[in-house]
Amino acid sequence: MSIYTKLALTIINIINAIYLQSFFFPQIFVPIIGSVELDMALGFSINLLAFINLVFLIYRVWNFREIRKYHKWTWTLLLIYLPIIASVFYIWKKDSEFIIENNLGTTE
Numbered sequence: 001m002s003i004y005t006k007l008a009l010t011i012i013n014i015i016n017a018i019y020l021q022s023f024f025f026p027q028i029f030v031p032i033i034g035s036v037e038l039d040m041a042l043g044f045s046i047n048l049l050a051f052i053n054l055v056f057l058i059y060r061v062w063n064f065r066e067i068r069k070y071h072k073w074t075w076t077l078l079l080i081y082l083p084i085i086a087s088v089f090y091i092w093k094k095d096s097e098f099i100i101e102n103n104l105g106t107t108e
Contacts, residue, residue, distance in 0.1 A: 001060075006091050009053055013087050016050045019043065020084070054083055057090060064102045071098075 019042070022029040033039045061067075061075045075094065078086040 001091070001095050009057070009091050010088055012049050012053045013084050016046055017084050019046045050083065053087065054079060057087055060095065061090075061098070064098050066102045066105050067098055 022033075022039075029039075033042065057079055058076055061072055061079070064072070075086070075090060079090065
């Protein structure tokens with residue numbers, strides 16, 4: 001995965017984490033957003049980007065041929081249940097490990 005792809009996917013996760021804070025501290029974000037319609041549109045677009053990010057990463061996990069299915073299922077469930085934390089960890093660390101392991105030809 002190129003550095004630009006990693007940065008783009010990480011920025012989406014950072015934006016999603018910041019937007020998540022608006023549910024816990026709404027008084028901070030009310031002056032910024034202003035109206036409910038804008039908040040709903042913003043929420044929809046951020047969640048759509050996060051969903052596309054999630055689908056891309058899960059597709060990438062399952063696209064490796066020589067990785068054990070146990071590891072694929074583990075990372076799929078981590079990406080689904082802990083998307084913000086697991087995505088960043090997968091993007092910057094685990095993807096390169098999977099590429100090396102896939103090139104070595106580990107069999108199931």
